[in-house]
């Protein structure tokens with residue numbers, strides 16, 4: 001059986017179009033990591049600055065404090081024993097996390113010590129996975145596991161050659177020592193063959209006319225081994241010195257900027273309209289749980305919270321839950337219809353607050369929203385709803401927690 005000449009000549013280019021690399025794939029591949037670096041760098045830088053700019057993050061009385069978040073995480077994390085011991089170091093831990101996030105973000109954005117930054121980013125994401133999003137279901141709805149795997153390409157390959165201070169410093173150090181640039185540039189092997197004096201119709205004269213192969217190319221291997229170790233040492237030394245100097249300049253600038261951010265945050269926090277735990281208190285009545293109930297038919301209803309008349313629709317009351325020490329809230333949905341919740345956010349343990357304008361409970365940390373009538377999640381990242389409390393009104397006109 002014969003094959004038509006036209007089909008023989010048409011087939012290879014058609015296959016190349018379908019399965020081969022697109023035009024300029026090698027050059028485009030150098031930019032492949034830039035979007036990922038931009039996203040991870042901006043996200044971590046923003047997260048670190050946001051913590052530094054929020055004085056409530058370091059104030060244990062604030063519902064969005066690191067203490068509140070660690071306490072909440074300790075309740076649900078598989079590392080709860082470790083986290084419980086770390087609670088007394090919450091502020092230093094919070095400062096360390098914020099500074100680490102800024103450093104990781106800057107290193108990733110600038111491509112400076114980027115592999116170390118990527119390892120740091122992966123460790124932060126792994127610790128957040130174990131403390132915050134471990135119970136996300138399905139697992140891929142938690143963001144930390146996605147961040148963890150997003151760091152891995154940067155750990156494996158570094159920042160790439162584009163928009164990278166590491167690559168630029170290495171290239172300049174090599175040039176200053178008269179060595180070829182260490183920056184890897186993707187060149188199609190067909191170009192190497194075209195420029196090579198040994199290539200002749202698929203055979204390699206430098207390999208006794210064996211077939212030409214990229215893995216066994218003597219020209220490429222010689223290029224890798226051609227530099228003396230003294231010169232490479234000199235290039236390496238210069239690279240480390242320049243990189244360290246660049247790190248000092250970037251670090252000092254970042255420290256100044258972070259300190260300025262923290263000061264601006266404090267100024268803004270002085271504004272009474274800023275979200276805080278007192279925002280709820282301004283429209284609600286705080287009662288102290290734990291008083292014993294001793295009147296008439298209400299004797300066995302549970303823990304006395306306070307007078308029912310102190311709670312009204314749109315005007316809830318907060319209290320401390322005796323059994324757990326958690327903050328609780330009681331809301332009157334309609335006349336005589338009370339609901340109560342443990343206000344520890346199931347995401348990272350901040351204290352959620354009642355929002356009278358839309359009759360829902362809102363977390364000040366990452367803006368999870370919950371229905372006021374049953375505590376279910378309206379919008380995450382909280383993985384599930386608030387813990388419901390059993391509130392009853394006694395015949396004596398008081399509210400009780402059962």
Ligand code: FES
Nearest residue numbers: 345347348363366
């Ligand atoms: S702690 Fe993150 S949404 Fe509440």
